[in-house]
Structure formats: structure tokens, C-alpha cells
Amino acid sequence: MVEKLQQLGQRTLELFEKLGRSSLFLLQTLMGTLEMLLRPRLVIAQLHSVGVRTFLIIIVSGLFIGMVLGLQGFTTLSDFGAEESLGVMVAASLVRELGPVVTALLFAGRAGSALTAEIGLMKTTEQLSGMEMMAVDPIRRIIAPRFLAGFISMPLLAAIFSVVGVIGGHMVGVGLLGVDDGAYWSQMQAKIDFNEDILNGIIKSVVFGFIVMWVALFEGYDAIPTSEGVSRATTNTVVISSLAILSMDFILTALMFGDI
Numbered sequence: 190m191v192e193k194l195q196q197l198g199q200r201t202l203e204l205f206e207k208l209g210r211s212s213l214f215l216l217q218t219l220m221g222t223l224e225m226l227l228r229p230r231l232v233i234a235q236l237h238s239v240g241v242r243t244f245l246i247i248i249v250s251g252l253f254i255g256m257v258l259g260l261q262g263f264t265t266l267s268d269f270g271a272e273e274s275l276g277v278m279v280a281a282s283l284v285r286e287l288g289p290v291v292t293a294l295l296f297a298g299r300a301g302s303a304l305t306a307e308i309g310l311m312k313t314t315e316q317l318s319g320m321e322m323m324a325v326d327p328i329r330r331i332i333a334p335r336f337l338a339g340f341i342s343m344p345l346l347a348a349i350f351s352v353v354g355v356i357g358g359h360m361v362g363v364g365l366l367g368v369d370d371g372a373y374w375s376q377m378q379a380k381i382d383f384n385e386d387i388l389n390g391i392i393k394s395v396v397f398g399f400i401v402m403w404v405a406l407f408e409g410y411d412a413i414p415t416s417e418g419v420s421r422a423t424t425n426t427v428v429i430s431s432l433a434i435l436s437m438d439f440i441l442t443a444l445m446f447g448d449i
Contacts, residue, residue, distance in 0.1 A: 211407045214328075218406065221326070221333030231334040232341075239300045239335065240342030244349070246295055251283075251350035254291065255357025258282055262358070263366045275368050276377035279358035280351075284381065284390045285446075288351035290438050293397035296343055297430035301405035304335055305426040308409025309419035317410075332410065336402045343398025344391055351390070389445045396441065397434050404430045 225232050262278045308331070311317050317327040355377075362368040381387070405426045412422035 207411070210411060211403070214407050214410060215403055217328045218332050218336050218403075221329035222337045224329060225333050225337050228334075231330075232337050235334045235338035236342060239304070239338045240346065243296060243299050243342070243346060246299060247292060247346045247350050248353055250291065250295060251288075251353035252357040254287060255279060255283065255354030255359075256361045258287075258354065259358035259361035259366070263362055263368065272362075272366075272368050273372035274376055274380075275358065275362045276355075276373035276375075277380040279362070280355055280377045280381050281386060283351040283354040284386045286438070286442070288354065289347045289390050289393035289397055290434060292347040292350045292394065293343065293401060293434045294431055296339075296346060296398070297401045297405070297434065298427055300339060300342075301401045301426050301430055302423050304339070304402075304405045305409040305412070305423045306419060308332070308335075308406060309412035309414075309422050312410065312412060313414040313416070313419060315414075328410075332406050336406055339402040339405075340395075340398050343401065344394040347390070347394035347397075389441075392445075393438065393441050396437060400433050400437060401430050404433065 258279045259275065262275050262282075263272060266272050266274055266278065308317075311327075311331065317331070320327045320330065359370075359373060363370045363373055408422040408426045408429070409419075412418045
């Protein structure tokens with residue numbers, strides 16, 4: 190019993206220690222991102238690596254999710270004779286929830302894990318240590334550009350996901366199931382509010398991008414410099430990011446749309 194309590198206490202201390210290291214890491218990264226405004230070349234290169242290379246999976250996923258929403262929404266709304274509200278349902282679902290959340294999960298799985306593996310490999314091959322020996326701060330030179338690029342890319346990818354999803358819903362609802370084209374767009378324009386729906390979705394995507402970048406870069410920077418350590422850090426990035434996204438989504442939704 191005493192041994193179990195000791196193990197529990199040790200793991201709790203390790204958890205708080207890791208939280209402390211991650212907080213200091215985040216502070217240093219945020220300070221480094223200010224300098225990136227004067228060195229946009231580094232950020233642009235990472236925007237291609239983090240954002241553009243994630244573009245295809247976002248487009249494909251958004252299209253199919255929009256098509257599924259159109260099909261399922263038409264089936265449900267037809268029971269109440271409200272097929273003309275299909276555009277509202279598809280747009281609200283994507284802009285409020287599915288756009289930011291699914292994009293963040295895909296972003297964590299593709300870009301987040303890749304960044305963790307990249308930084309972890311740099312640490313394993315002592316590239317980061319070599320930069321420190323040359324008086325180059327690896328956080329400012331390596332971490333900060335990637336953090337800023339991911340922070341910028343995430344809201345843009347979420348917006349693209351939502352737009353493509355609305356088009357996918359239109360393809361199924363109007364093109365396949367016969368919903369009136371004018372009703373689809375007019376109902377959407379009348380019922381979707383910028384402040385209530387679109388702006389809240391943007392806030393969610395910004396918060397999710399911040400979380401994914403923080404977790405992915407810290408796990409890579411803090412990884413044990415072995416092949417097993419890098420693989421474990423990559424797994425931790427996907428798991429921790431996914432759980433953080435889903436839990437933060439509940440909190441933000443309660444604050445934005447609930448009575449809390």
C-alpha cells in the first residue's frame with residue numbers, strides 16, 4: 190500500500206514538473222515569436238510545411254463530412270417538412286463545431302505529429318545542442334517559426350474545411366436530393382450570424398491551433414533522445430492534443446452558447 194502511494198506521489202510530482210517545464214517553454218516560445226515578425230522568411234517556409242501540406246486532407250475530409258451532413262440532415266428534416274432548412278443545419282454544424290474540432294484533430298494527427306518527430310529527431314541527432322554551442326537559441330530559430338506558422342494555419346484550414354463542407358452539403362442536398370437551390374443559400378444567409386456563429390468558430394480554431402502547437406513542439410523538444418523516446422513523444426502529441434481539443438471544445442461551447 191505504501192509503495193502504491195509512493196508511486197502515485199512520484200507520478201503526481203512528475204506531472205507538475207512537466208507542466209512547469211511546458212509553461213516555461215511556452216513563455217520562451219511566445220517571446221521568440223515576436224522576433225519572427227522581423228524575419229518572415231522563416232515563418233513562410235514553415236507555413237508551407239505545416240499548412241499547405243495539410244491542405245489536401247482538410248479538403249477531402251471537409252467535402253465528405255459536408256456530404257454526410259447533407260444526407261443525414263435531409264433524412265431528419267424531411268420528417269418535419271423542413272427540407273429548406275438544410276443549408277442552415279449544415280452551415281451551423283460546420284461553423285460552430287465540426288469545422289474547428291475536426292480540423293484541429295486532423296491538424297494534430299498530421300502536422301502536430303510531424304513536428305514532434307522532426308524536433309525529436311533534431312534532439313536525438315544533437316542538432317539542437319550544436320546550435321546552442323554556436324550561440325544560436327533553438328527555441329527562437331527552430332521552435333518559434335513553427336509555432337507561429339501553425340497558429341496562423343489552423344484558423345485558415347478550419348475556414349476552408351467549413352466552406353468545402355457547405356459545398357459538399359449543397360452537392361448532396363441540392364444536386365442529389367432535390368432541395369431548392371435558392372432556399373439552401375437564402376436560409377443559410379438569413380440564419381447564420383457572424384458574431385454568434387462564425388466569430389465563435391474562429392475563436393475555437395485559434396484556441397485549438399494554440400494548443401496543438403504548444404503540445405506538439407514541447408513534446409518534441411522534451412522527448413528522450415532515443416528512437417523509443419521520439420515515438421512515445423509523437424504518440425503523446427496525438428493523444429494529449431485530441432483530449433485537450435475535445436475538453437476545451439466543451440468549455441468554449443458552454444461559455445459561448447450555454448448559460449454558464
